[in-house]
Amino acid sequence: MAAMSGAASFFDEAVDEQGRTRAHYRPVQEWFDRLTLExxxxxxxxxxxxxxxxxxxxxVYGGDEGTERTWPMDLFPRVIDAExxxxxxxxxxxxxxxxxxxxxxxxxxxxxxxxxxxVPRRLITSCTGxxxxxxxxxxxxxxxxxxxxxxxxxxxxGAYRVLxxxxxxxxxxxxxxxxxxxxxxxxxxxxxxxxxxxxxxYGRSLLRALRSIAPPACGDDPTVVVLTPGxxxxxxxEHAFLARSMGVELVEGRDLVVDDHVVAMRTTRxxxxxxxxxxxxxxxxxxxxxxxxxxxxxxxxxxxxxxxxTVSLANSVGNxxxxxxxxxxxxxxxxxxxxxxxxxxxxxxxYLLWEDDQRAEVLERLDQLVVKxxxxxxxxxxxxGPKATDAELAEARDKILDDPRNWIAQEVVNLSRxxxxxxxxxxxxxxxxxxxxxSGEQTEVIPGGLTRVALREGSLIVNSSQGGGSKDTWVLGxxxxxxxxxxx
Amino acid sequence: MLARHAExxxxxxxxxxxxxxxxxxxxxxxxxxxxxxPAQAIDRMQNLIRTLRLEVATPIEDVESxxxxxxxxxxxxxxxxxxxxxxxxxxxxxxxxxxxxxxVVFCIGxxxxxxxxxxxxxxxxxxxxxxxxxxxxxxxxFAATLEHDPFQTLDFIQVSCQTLNGVIETSMARGQGYRxxxxxxxxxxxxxxxxxxxxxxxxxxxxxxxxxxxxxxxVSALEAYQRAYQSSPLAADVARFLLLDDSFPRSVxxxxxxxxxxxxALAQDAKPPPLRRLGQLRSGxxxxxxxxxxxxxxxxxxxLESGVRETAELVGDYFFRNAEVFDxxxxxxxxxxxx
Numbered sequence: 001m002a003a004m005s006g007a008a009s010f011f012d013e014a015v016d017e018q019g020r021t022r023a024h025y026r027p028v029q030e031w032f033d034r035l036t037l038e039x040x041x042x043x044x045x046x047x048x049x050x051x052x053x054x055x056x057x058x059x060v061y062g063g064d065e066g067t068e069r070t071w072p073m074d075l076f077p078r079v080i081d082a083e084x085x086x087x088x089x090x091x092x093x094x095x096x097x098x099x100x101x102x103x104x105x106x107x108x109x110x111x112x113x114x115x116x117x118x119v120p121r122r123l124i125t126s127c128t129g130x131x132x133x134x135x136x137x138x139x140x141x142x143x144x145x146x147x148x149x150x151x152x153x154x155x156x157x158g159a160y161r162v163l164x165x166x167x168x169x170x171x172x173x174x175x176x177x178x179x180x181x182x183x184x185x186x187x188x189x190x191x192x193x194x195x196x197x198x199x200x201x202y203g204r205s206l207l208r209a210l211r212s213i214a215p216p217a218c219g220d221d222p223t224v225v226v227l228t229p230g231x232x233x234x235x236x237x238e239h240a241f242l243a244r245s246m247g248v249e250l251v252e253g254r255d256l257v258v259d260d261h262v263v264a265m266r267t268t269r270x271x272x273x274x275x276x277x278x279x280x281x282x283x284x285x286x287x288x289x290x291x292x293x294x295x296x297x298x299x300x301x302x303x304x305x306x307x308x309x310t311v312s313l314a315n316s317v318g319n320x321x322x323x324x325x326x327x328x329x330x331x332x333x334x335x336x337x338x339x340x341x342x343x344x345x346x347x348x349x350x351y352l353l354w355e356d357d358q359r360a361e362v363l364e365r366l367d368q369l370v371v372k373x374x375x376x377x378x379x380x381x382x383x384x385g386p387k388a389t390d391a392e393l394a395e396a397r398d399k400i401l402d403d404p405r406n407w408i409a410q411e412v413v414n415l416s417r418x419x420x421x422x423x424x425x426x427x428x429x430x431x432x433x434x435x436x437x438x439s440g441e442q443t444e445v446i447p448g449g450l451t452r453v454a455l456r457e458g459s460l461i462v463n464s465s466q467g468g469g470s471k472d473t474w475v476l477g478x479x480x481x482x483x484x485x486x487x488x
Numbered sequence: 489m490l491a492r493h494a495e496x497x498x499x500x501x502x503x504x505x506x507x508x509x510x511x512x513x514x515x516x517x518x519x520x521x522x523x524x525x526p527a528q529a530i531d532r533m534q535n536l537i538r539t540l541r542l543e544v545a546t547p548i549e550d551v552e553s554x555x556x557x558x559x560x561x562x563x564x565x566x567x568x569x570x571x572x573x574x575x576x577x578x579x580x581x582x583x584x585x586x587x588x589x590x591x592v593v594f595c596i597g598x599x600x601x602x603x604x605x606x607x608x609x610x611x612x613x614x615x616x617x618x619x620x621x622x623x624x625x626x627x628x629x630f631a632a633t634l635e636h637d638p639f640q641t642l643d644f645i646q647v648s649c650q651t652l653n654g655v656i657e658t659s660m661a662r663g664q665g666y667r668x669x670x671x672x673x674x675x676x677x678x679x680x681x682x683x684x685x686x687x688x689x690x691x692x693x694x695x696x697x698x699x700x701x702x703x704x705x706x707v708s709a710l711e712a713y714q715r716a717y718q719s720s721p722l723a724a725d726v727a728r729f730l731l732l733d734d735s736f737p738r739s740v741x742x743x744x745x746x747x748x749x750x751x752x753a754l755a756q757d758a759k760p761p762p763l764r765r766l767g768q769l770r771s772g773x774x775x776x777x778x779x780x781x782x783x784x785x786x787x788x789x790x791x792l793e794s795g796v797r798e799t800a801e802l803v804g805d806y807f808f809r810n811a812e813v814f815d816x817x818x819x820x821x822x823x824x825x826x827x
């Protein structure tokens with residue numbers, strides 16, 4: 001802990017080594033410097049009231065029956081300059097392209113990457129996210145991961161690194177758009193001198209991507225739906241948001257029926273055929289026939305329809321094999337293998353605990369490393385060595401020895417910092433970034449993404465379920481770039 | 489449109505209407521009791537409770553039972569010393585008790601839940617308006633505010649409901665969703681007016697302006713009635729106006745006509761069961777000989793009420809639970825058909 005809190009070991013987003021505000025933060029910093037305490041408090045109140053009225057909330061499970069909380073957005077925005085973003089965009093497209101090639105290779109291809117010994121076969125066959133049910137289920141354009149959320153952090157030198165890939169049902173894009181809508185109303189003057197690139201077009205881009213994977217036989221006007229577990233799901237707000245912004249139906253499992261491998265929804269005028277399903281239900285609840293038989297969220301027969309090619313699912317079933325944290329360690333190799341390119345954004349330094357030599361080293365230094373279960377998301381199950389008690393470390397050691405395949409270890413990444421409101425002043429807090437990448441006919445990155453911030457002093461946990469907040473993320477464009485964005 | 493969404497829309501309409509009507513009736517009743525002796529005030533409150541069909545209230549689990557003080561002869565109301573205050577307390581329950589199925593807070597909560605599952609279908613402004621309204625009703629001090637300043641608070645509820653209706657009218661596309669909402673609203677409205685006439689008709693003896701005014705104020709009809717009937721104090725005229733008026737939007741006939749045109753526009757078949765039932769009800773009322781109708785009013789109203797309830801059932805069977813009867817392999821599947 002003491003070693004970690006030295007100020008020099010963090011990269012500051014807004015301030016350089018000499019304590020000067022970095023050029024791309026100058027207009028924002030100057031704008032905030034002019035605000036009085038009362039003005040900031042008034043803005044905070046305005047923001048809370050607006051989110052409350054709009055019902056922009058998320059559900060925290062546990063406690064009494066899951067509580068609706070308003071979305072915590074910090075006022076101080078994150079700014080990314082055009083050149084830096086161009087690099088990130090290339091790196092993200094490269095990474096997601098390689099991951100899609102990998103998923104297609106595993107499920108419908110020859111598994112060339114396994115034959116060639118680039119990725120060990122036993123790593124795949126032992127992966128909980130690997131679904132045999134998805135074998136030979138083809139997806140048009142090979143867009144198995146249609147929506148990806150790639151979590152990025154900046155290390156002590158300011159270099160971006162990929163911390164994890166989210167290839168199943170990454171959430172958060174609705175908050176990106178709502179954050180921007182809120183900031184535009186709260187701080188219109190702050191946008192004045194900056195060409196901030198738009199994020200509003202996400203719904204249109206997503207619909208275009210979904211339509212591009214429709215089964216060829218369904219003609220040129222496919223019916224797209226969003227499949228949600230229902231209003232009690234923590235991300236229901238987002239599911240409704242996406243359906244509304246695409247202008248498509250938001251269905252639940254009970255609204256769909258499958259007969260003779262055709263999926264249809266129950267409407268006021270009988271059954272209507274469905275061609276593409278953007279599903280926000282986990283693999284294991286999707287179809288009680290082949291997965292969890294007790295699931296009432298899913299649709300019996302859905303997998304058989306997908307296999308018959310009469311309906312396309314996004315994201316595809318079985319993508320967990322691509323965002324398993326042990327497989328993650330091989331993504332740079334995938335990029336070299338499939339694309340013949342050097343990875344643009346490196347991984348965080350990772351140790352595979354099933355490799356005897358790496359495990360031995362990790363167990364020596366457990367108190368200096370971060371230990372993560374390979375198939376979890378949302379920050380659950382993570383042990384941060386420098387902050388863990390001896391008992392927690394001992395427990396982690398036992399779990400690793402018990403099932404080494406289920407764990408990885410990483411060097412602690414000292415997430416970069418950016419000012420956030422701390423009750424009566426702005427103070428540096430740790431942040432990460434989740435950009436969203438759409439695949440389909442073309443691969444597209446929405447400018448910016450969800451910046452998450454650990455609102456507790458010194459904390460490195462940014463998950464909203466665990467006291468994290470968010471920030472609007474401003475990607476600056478050169479004037480012609482911002483034109484393109486508004487025309488697209 | 490998805491059958492589930494259509495059903496949610498229909499019920500959102502019913503709950504919204506029920507909330508607004510309840511608030512209006514409570515307001516009219518309280519207003520009429522201000523200058524009355526306590527016994528009279530209690531009678532009026534009991535009459536209102538009958539109109540709202542809450543004699544045997546339906547308490548929600550784990551919430552203190554309200555049935556006992558909302559029964560036809562509530563012991564609490566009869567025996568307590570400060571009788572006026574108890575009328576007020578009953579009014580507060582009818583509006584602010586979240587545990588009472590049918591209270592304003594309960595209905596707005598249900599309507600909000602319906603709209604919440606329709607968030608992709610409805611204009612954001614509509615969601616924001618009902619959400620804000622609901623959050624205000626759920627604030628800890630709401631019941632106290634209502635008790636302290638009933639008329640202003642009830643005005644707030646009425647204006648909030650009217651704002652919701654304004655948002656619906658001015659921002660919702662006239663698609664199926666809108667029509668199901670309007671259908672739900674008008675069937676509920678027809679029921680409420682019908683029940684009001686049922687319970688208020690015997691109270692109007694032709695001599696008391698107050699009784700007549702209370703009846704009409706309960707559905708915001710006093711001014712329209714005064715213009716149409718030059719303030720005739722006859723109970724029969726009031727009943728004729730509330731049941732049969734061509735132009736007053738809360739008359740039963742008007743509500744049935746509006747419902748009929750929604751079902752006609754929504755139906756795929758020429759004369760589906762809910763449309764037939766509605767047509768029978770509407771024409772029975774429209775072409776009735778009023779002297780015969782009024783001579784047998786209690787029975788006629790009971791038949792009308794059960795007819796409207798039956799219509800709501802038929803709407804459910806025909807529109808919301810129809811998919812089971814379709815054969816997937818028939819032409820029922822029409823790719824790209826508009827919803």
